[in-house]
Amino acid sequence: MYNKIMPNQSLSKIFHEIALYLEMQNVDFKPQAYEKAAQNLETLSEDVEDVYKKGGLEVLEEIPGIGKGLAEKIEEYIKTGKIKEYGELKKKTPVEIAELIAIEGVGPKAVRDLYKHLKIKNLEDLEKAAKTGKIRELPRFGVKSEQKILESIEFLKKSNNRFLLGDIFPRVRNIKNRLRELKSAEKVEACGSIRRQKETIGDVDFLVASDNPKEIMDFFVSLPGVVKVWGKGATKTSVRTRNGFDMDIRVVPKESFGAGLQYFTGSKEHNIVLRKIAIDKGLKLSEYGLFRGAKMLAGETEEEIYHLLGMDYIEPELRENQGEIEAAIKSKLPELIELSDIKGDLHCHSHWGADAYGRTGKKIIEEMAKEAIALGYEYVGISDHTKFLHIEHGLDEKQLAEQRKYIDKLNSKFQIQNSKFKILRGCEANIMADGSIDIKDESLAKLDYVIAGVHSQMKMTKEKMTERIIKAMKNPHVDIISHPTGRILKQRDEYEIDFDKILTVAKETGAILEINANPYRLDLNDKNIRKAKEIGIKMIINSDAHQPEQMRFMEYGVSQARRGWAGKGDIINVWPADKMLSMLK
């Protein structure tokens, strides 16, 4: 899929920006059309350029959300590399619009006014104006909005220049696979925080075992998307890619590959402790191997290094110097959960009440079932939003009942096909500000399971928010709490809650806490997973897919569970449907 840079992403970005510009000018309906097209392009698995070459404008129009006008714009882009209308909009209001609306409280209209009055073009301008008190003087702005802008810029700075695992991992996997195809590459791995599966990634170190570095390096700097070569030598080459992401590659001889892996995977803190242990044993550990004097004792594999240092092998996800080394010495490391252990996914949205991406809820449920079967699952649970969430076309009691009946029908179809596979009937209900649930108990009772989550009014005091979630956990029908801390990576911090108290009540009530695998959430995070595990709380890993393809987010959730030391015993969706359901309230 990423064999070359597809124009899908850049076109999607342009359409997204056009949508914002049009919204800025109060144009009706067009913004939504552009936005929808942008989203569909982003998730399109085929290269639009290939689509166009195969069937021209006509076939482009078969893509949902693409009609005559946008098909022509795509054609223009493929032929000329740009879109005239976009250039004109940009010329008229030369602002970094995507960057600016990332600030909470700033939308297209605010961008327009900020440019009109203060010539603010980018974040830097915005920060300067806010700091000198110029924003509060504008119409429709005040001291409060100025303060909020400053806070939001601060937050962005904190999380900046790191990339989401979910954005980077597919590309890195692709580059890894392409490197493996090279004749002179004997072994290839991507190290650093991506191997540890951290939720955000600063940069990547590729490690290659080869005795022909030149071919490797030449290939690396010629990768599509490379815009700058920081340095290119026989053992190390560094590049920057178009989106500002830095990648290094190191070539080592085969006999040092394991030592290189160990060294470049880190974390730094983990490695410092390992090297100290080596010194205590009269040894020296470096990226070239484990040595006694000049004699190399180990280096080709990581396993032999860990063993010679007197401990069990430590999985990359655990290497944070959080007690894993002590546990490895005592042979007390947990057996971590694996993606292949997962038997189903209970958090999938069908958009039953809406027509999503040109597909109806019925069709999406069927597609999700097929995707689940393709992933080797035994069940998939449909859990649409409920009525309070108007924007997501949340379902009311009546619609939930209709959906239930439809799923029953679909299940009998699978049984006819002599398949053990089952679609489960659930919902993701809203936990209201007072902790009540927005769906009547008798409707909840008819479902196979109920997920409940906070989707509104997230700025509450710690006491109130904790009470709110506790009340929901105590509801006899609520089985699972979705994304329990509410964070959105790079956008929004967790809401204020007393997590220890939540854990205590989860233990009392048997409420299951979700590990949401969406790369923007990964909530619970690694630390909270480990806390929950230690107290003996059961968790479930769910994709929170809004489209069938997103069910593949599961692997990020499993990685976070591993980072939180979770084993099969801590996660309920490793069990067949009957047993899994029996573990709910």
Next chain:
DNA sequence: GCTATGGATAGCCTAGCATCCCAATGCTA
């Protein structure tokens, strides 16, 4: 600008909340 049907023209994702200004708009979910 797209999609659906009446094939040229409707109708399109809504509602609460904060802010700013004292009724309306813009933002966010």
